[in-house]
Amino acid sequence: MEIKVSIIIPTHNRAHFIGDALRSVQEQSLTEWECIIVDDGSTDGTKQIVEGFLWDKRFKYTSLPANISKGANSARNYGFELSNGKYIQWLDDDDKISKNKLEYQITAMEADKRNCFTVCPWDYFWPSKKMQLIDYFRNKRIINSEDYFQTLAANQSFIPANAFLIPKELCKKAGGWRKDLSLNDDAEYVTRIFINSEGLLNVANCFALYRNHSEERLSRQMDRKSLNSFLISLECINFYLKNDGVKAEKFFKWKLLKIINNYRGIDPKLLKKHEPLFKEYGIYLRFYRYYNMKHSIYLVLFPIFKKIKKLTR
DSSP states (O other), rough: OOEEEEEEEESSTTTTHHHHHHHHHTSSSOOOEOOOOOOOOOOOOHHHHHHHHSSSSTTTEEOOOTTTTSSSSHHHHHHHHEEEEEEEOOTTTEEEEEETHHHHHHHHHHHHHOOOOOEEEEEETTTTTOOOOOOOTTTEEEHHHHHHHHHHHHHOOOOOGGGEEEEHHHHHHHHOOOTOOSSHHHHHHHHHHHHTTTTTEEEOOOOOEEEOSSSGGGGGGSSSSHHHHHHHHHHHHHHHHHHTTTOOOOHHHHHHHHHHHTTTOHHHHHHHHEEEEEHHTTOOOOGGHHHHHHHHHHHHHHHHHHHHHTOOO
């Protein structure tokens, strides 16, 4: 069987969630896939859950070798080395994709012929939540990098990695996931994919689901390591986009103000180290109290504005 898609799942102690992720893979309408699960030292029964799927030979379960540094990005890169598919689907061990996602996104890329990758609508999910898909590019078929970053800034949001499907050759050209990053690493990675592509295709009628649950996600960590990763990733994204002639001022202002409002107390000296990036986008660290006050007012008024807007529709 020709393998069209390699689905790569890094995992660590997710026995209670990984079954949902694997079932969403197994139910795909496109059948020519392999799913590579890379276990980064689970001790909670994850192995036993995965073994329940291994009767389907398309699932491949392996451990991250001891000579490779630990972490989700190391596991992703190792899974990529083992992959045989023409396309790559990144999937976290607690997330899901719709049954037709692989089929629809591959069909779109093969019809377009350009060196593109694809995105689809997505939503948060948790038990009992009613699905309300988020489609920031509803009226667009092809999105360039400038449109992409402007849209993220306008919505003050993100797009999870499982919403994309990427040609393997494009992944090779862009390079692997950075093992030194733990927060905003997906944004840094997708930026490299973007600048090596001819654009992003928006594919409707399929979706990705990003789990929102009570236990702490890696992306919610508020410590010095996370702050450092956030800042380095933004420095990298800024470098990539400037080299590619892409303007993303609103995106950087939003992200840098977010850092001041949420992370400043963790390590002011670390922020000072990256002060030139803040100044480049008209943000001055000495005015942090002013930015914090504006943010506090916004947090009070924005929910009221949303309620009024909903009532006047």
